[in-house]
Amino acid sequence: MADHDQRLTWRGTVAQWDRRLFDAVARRNWPAAERALPALGRAANHGVLWGGIAVALTALGAPRTRRAALRAAASLALASATVNSVGKWSVRRPRPLMEGVPLVRQPAVAPWTTSFPSGHSASAFAFTAGLALESPVWGAAVAPLAASVAFSRVYTGVHYPSDVAAGALLGVAAGFAVRQLARGVQRARAVPGGERPAAGVPALPDGAGLTVVMNTGAGTAGATALDALRNRLPKAEIVECGGEDLAAELAAAAARSAVLGVCGGDGTVNAAATAALRAGVPLAVFPGGTLNHFALDLGLTGPEDTCRAIAEGQAVRVSVGRFTPTGTPRPVRPGPGADRTAAPDATPAPGSGSPGAAGSGEAAGEGGYFLNTFSFGVYPELLRHRLRWAPRIGGGPAAVAAAWRVLRAERPVRLTLAGRPRSAWLLFAGNGTYQGYGPTPRRRDGLGEGLLDLRLVHGGGRPGPRLLAAAFAGPLTRSPAHVAIRVRRLHIEDIPPGTPFAYDGEYAQAPSALLLDTLPDALPVYRPR
Numbered sequence: 001m002a003d004h005d006q007r008l009t010w011r012g013t014v015a016q017w018d019r020r021l022f023d024a025v026a027r028r029n030w031p032a033a034e035r036a037l038p039a040l041g042r043a044a045n046h047g048v049l050w051g052g053i054a055v056a057l058t059a060l061g062a063p064r065t066r067r068a069a070l071r072a073a074a075s076l077a078l079a080s081a082t083v084n085s086v087g088k089w090s091v092r093r094p095r096p097l098m099e100g101v102p103l104v105r106q107p108a109v110a111p112w113t114t115s116f117p118s119g120h121s122a123s124a125f126a127f128t129a130g131l132a133l134e135s136p137v138w139g140a141a142v143a144p145l146a147a148s149v150a151f152s153r154v155y156t157g158v159h160y161p162s163d164v165a166a167g168a169l170l171g172v173a174a175g176f177a178v179r180q181l182a183r184g185v186q187r188a189r190a191v192p193g194g195e196r197p198a199a200g201v202p203a204l205p206d207g208a209g210l211t212v213v214m215n216t217g218a219g220t221a222g223a224t225a226l227d228a229l230r231n232r233l234p235k236a237e238i239v240e241c242g243g244e245d246l247a248a249e250l251a252a253a254a255a256r257s258a259v260l261g262v263c264g265g266d267g268t269v270n271a272a273a274t275a276a277l278r279a280g281v282p283l284a285v286f287p288g289g290t291l292n293h294f295a296l297d298l299g300l301t302g303p304e305d306t307c308r309a310i311a312e313g314q315a316v317r318v319s320v321g322r323f324t325p326t327g328t329p330r331p332v333r334p335g336p337g338a339d340r341t342a343a344p345d346a347t348p349a350p351g352s353g354s355p356g357a358a359g360s361g362e363a364a365g366e367g368g369y370f371l372n373t374f375s376f377g378v379y380p381e382l383l384r385h386r387l388r389w390a391p392r393i394g395g396g397p398a399a400v401a402a403a404w405r406v407l408r409a410e411r412p413v414r415l416t417l418a419g420r421p422r423s424a425w426l427l428f429a430g431n432g433t434y435q436g437y438g439p440t441p442r443r444r445d446g447l448g449e450g451l452l453d454l455r456l457v458h459g460g461g462r463p464g465p466r467l468l469a470a471a472f473a474g475p476l477t478r479s480p481a482h483v484a485i486r487v488r489r490l491h492i493e494d495i496p497p498g499t500p501f502a503y504d505g506e507y508a509q510a511p512s513a514l515l516l517d518t519l520p521d522a523l524p525v526y527r528p529r
Contacts, residue, residue, distance in 0.1 A: 018160045018162045019096075019160070021154075021160075022154060022157075022160050022161060025154050025155055025161075026098075026100040026101045026102075026157060027100065033155065034102075034105065037105075037148065037151070037152040037155045037156065038105055038152065038155075038156050040145075040149055040152050041107075041120060041149060041152035041153060041156055042107075044120050044124065044149045045120075047076055047080065047123055049145075049149070050072070050073070050076055050123060050124070050127040051073070053069075053127075053142065054069040054070075054072060054073045054127075055069075057069035057138065058070070059400070060397055060400070062290065063290045063291060064134070064135060064290050065135055065138060067134055068130070068131050068134035068135035068138055068139075069131065071130040071131070071133070071134050071175075071178055071179065071182060072126075072127045072129075072130035072131035072134075072175075073127070073130070074130065074178045075126040075127060075129060075130030075171070075174045075175040075177075075178045076123050076126045076127045076130070076171075076174075078126065078174040078177060078178060079122040079123055079125075079126035079170055079171045079174035080119060080122065080123050082170060082174065083117055083119045083122045083123075083167065083170065084113075084119065087116065087117045087122075087166075087170065088113050088114045088115075088116065088117070088119075089114070091114065091116040091117075092114045093114055093115040093116035093160075093163070094114065094115060095110070095111060095115045095158060095159075096115065096157060096158070096159070096160055098110075098157035100157075101156070101157030105155060105156045105157060106156060106157055107156060107158060110158070111158050115158075115159055115163050116160075116162070116163045117163050117164075117166035117167040118150065118153050118159045118163040118166070118167035118168075119167065120149055120150065120153050120159075120167070121149070121150040121153060121159070121163070121165075121166075121167030121168050121171065122167035122168070122170045122171040122174070123171065124145075124146035124147075124149040124168075124171065125146055125150065125167070125168040125169075125171030125172050125175075126170075126171035126172070126174040126175055127142070127146065127171075128142050128143050128145075128171075128175075129171060129172045129174070129175025129176065130175040130178055130179070132175075133176070133179045134179075136220070150164045150167070151164070195298075195316035195317060195318055195446055195447055195448035195527075196316060196317045196448055196521055197314075197315070197316055197317075198282065198315035198316055198317045198524035198525075201259075201282045201313055201314075201315040202258050202259060202282075202313060203310075203311065203312055204233065204236075204258070204259060204310050204311065204313075205311045206234060206235045206311075207232075207233025207234060207235040207236030207310070207311075208235040208236075209257060209258035209259060210233060210235075210236040210237065210257060210258070210259045210261055210284065210310060211236070211237040211238075211239065211253040211254075211256065211257040211259075211260060211261060212225075212229060212237070212238050212239070212261030212262065212263060212284070212286065213239045213246070213249050213250050213253050213260070213261065213262050213263070213272065214226065214239065214240045214241075214263040214264070214288070215241075215242050215246060215262075215263060215265070215288060216240055216241060216242035217242055217264070217265075221287060221288040221289070222240075222263050222264075222288050224302070224303060225263045225286040225287075225288060225303040226238065226263075228286075228302075228303035228304055228307050229303070229307065232304070232307035232308075232311065233307055233310060233311065236261070237253075237257070239253060246268065246271060247271055247275075250262070250271055250272050250274075250275040251275045251278065254272075254275040254276055254278065254279035254281055255279055257281060258281065259282050259283075259284055259310065259526070260272060260275060260276045260279070260281050260282070260283055260284065261283075261284040261285075261286060261306075261310075262283070262284070263286035263287075263288040263303075264288045264289055265288060265289020265290060265291070265292065265505070266289055266291065266292065266293050266294055266372055266505050267289075267504055267505040267506050268288070268289070269285055269289075269294050269371065269504075270369065270370065270371055270372075270503070270504040270505075270506065272285075273320065273369060273371055273523055274368070274369055276523060277320070277369070277522065277523060282524040282525065282526060283524070283525045283526070284306050284310055284525070284526040285298070285300060285306060285525060286303045286306050287300060287301075287302065287303070293372050294371045294372055294447075294504075296443070297372075297432075297443055297444045297446075297447060298316075298447055298527055299527055300527060305528055306526055306527075308528045309527050309528040312528070314526065314527065314528050315524045315525060315526045315527060316447075316448070316524070316525060316527050317448060317521035317522070317524050317525075318371075318447040318448055318521070318522075318524075318525050319431060319448055319449060319450045319518050319519060319520045319521060319522060319523075320369050320370075320371060320431065320518065320519045320522045320523050321369065321370040321371070321374060321429065321430075321431035321452065321516065321517075321518050321519075322367065322368070322369050322516070322517055322518065322519055323367055323368055323369075323370065323374060323501075323503065323514050323515070323516050324367040324514065324515045324517075325366075325367055325511035325512075325513065325514055326491070326493075326511075326513045326514060326515050367514075368503060368508075369503075370429075370431055370503040370504050371431055371447075371504055372430070372431060372504050373428060373429065373430050373431070373502075373503070373504065374429040374430075374431075374501065374502070374516060375426065375427060375428045375429070375502050375503075376413050376415065376424065376426070376427040376492075376495075376500075376501050376510070377412070377413050377424055377426040377427055377457070378426045378457075379426060379428070379502055380500040380501050380507060381500060382402045383500075383502050383505070383507050384402075384500055384507055385401070385402035385405055386402040389402065412424055412425050413425075413427070413495075413496070413499060414494070414496065415427070415494060415495060416492070416493040416494040417490065417491070417492060418491055419491070419493075421494070422456070422458075424458065425457040425458070426455070426456070426457040427454075427456055427457075427492075428453075428454070428455040428456075429452045429453065429454050429455075429490065430444070430452065430453035430454075430455075431447070431452070431453075432444045432446060432447055432448075432450075432451065432453060433449060433451060433453045433486060434453050448520070448521060450488070450518050450520030450521070451486045451487065451488060451518065452487050452488065452489070452490060452516060452517070452518060453484075454483075454485050454486065454487055454490060455482070455483070455484045456482065456483045456484075457482055458482070458483070488517060488518060489515060489516060489517035489518075490515070490516045490517075491513070491514075491515055492513060492514045492515075492516065493512070494513070495510045495511065495512050495513060497512075
């Protein structure tokens with residue numbers, strides 16, 4: 001009985017303070033807010049305000065910003081569903097009496113649902129938390145707007161302060177829940193494939209003998225990797241650099257180390273793989289880019305995975321794609337604005353007996369490697385325009401403008417493939433079989449297959465309809481617009497002068513003829529069991 005009385009007293013005290021705060025806000029006169037805050041609250045009805053922000057970020061933002069917008073929208077959906085299905089119907093708190101609230105602030109139609117917790121507050125803070133956990137800069141930019149929406153619910157007299165506080169806490173919890181769910185999906189996606197174990201790779205429990213070259217553009221991912229290295233592998237050497245110095249630093253690090261580590265995106269990892277193949281040392285990858293295709297397909301979801309594998313000496317052998325000039329030599333030069341991260345003047349891969357990686361373009365016709373993809377046609381042109389325009393207008397707008405330019409103005413590339421003349425909007429070659437439809441594959445189940453996943457979108461007509469038709473065709477199939485097969489090698493001849501190609505996000509000018517093939521099990525890469 002005493003406990004029951006104590007709970008009633010506690011609830012009464014909370015309700016009393018809640019009403020006092022509510023009345024204090026009602027009495028406060030903010031002329032500038034009289035119309036602004038009610039209008040802001042109406043804009044957030046049914047999540048319209050947040051949906052508009054998510055659409056804008058998705059359309060104009062960089063890939064990481066788009067991912068942040070998606071997680072923010074998912075957090076909002078989770079918070080809204082929880083509030084409306086559990087929160088309001090379990091507590092059933094009546095709405096405040098609005099006799100002290102000025103009429104100009106009050107909504108034209110009073111809300112009919114119960115008061116606790118505030119759905120607007122939950123949605124605002126869920127969206128902001130989901131955004132901030134993936135993109136802190138955008139989260140900080142949106143946070144004042146979220147706080148204003150939450151405060152407007154008290155200001156307009158439709159919620160008590162505790163309703164708003166509870167909604168905000170629930171929204172933040174939804175943001176963290178979606179992040180955990182996304183990590184679980186990411187780990188499920190990163191289930192290792194059928195790569196062969198790499199015998200004889202060194203175990204480095206304290207990191208001695210490991211040199212990690214960190215691309216200074218890795219951002220927050222680089223800081224996370226740096227913390228993990230200092231905690232788990234304190235004797236590892238860490239070199240931070242970027243730009244044109246990156247290839248030289250990778251080569252020097254590979255020459256003096258037992259294991260070469262790299263932190264960066266797929267282009268940086270490509271350069272590190274070239275250096276590791278040249279020096280004959282294993283590679284350790286710390287994901288530090290926007291998409292991290294190679295790391296995810298290998299089964300690495302963060303720096304802790306790589307640190308554990310290095311400490312325990314666990315690695316697998318992955319296949320590597322290779323392109324080798326076979327015709328009249330032409331300088332392989334990077335396109336405008338290309339990221340100079342591939343390694344120059346690479347020698348043959350161990351045991352391959354053929355030319356190795358060229359890099360970002362200083363070697364004339366030396367060839368190169370690709371860990372993920374190689375392509376001719378629409379995609380290299382899109383990449384060329386995006387790299388040229390991104391420094392001036394930003395990554396998102398540059399991608400949109402490049403797609404518009406390419407789909408309106410491009411012409412198919414005329415090539416000779418395996419001795420047969422072809423006209424192609426897109427020639428895609430993946431290092432291993434990609435899952436997904438048409439010319440837009442998404443991921444691989446393994447990196448030890450030793451086959452090229454070849455996708456060809458035939459020329460003719462306009463690129464947009466052709467690419468769309470190919471996107472609906474099944475993988476490893478044929479259609480009037482699209483061919484998808486697996487091969488071990490492909491001869492490409494009669495390449496027109498000035499034709500660009502792309503490999504692992506890099507851009508270069510093609511020689512007159514190329515041989516594409518794979519080096520099975522060529523590169524040992526650390527990955528935990």
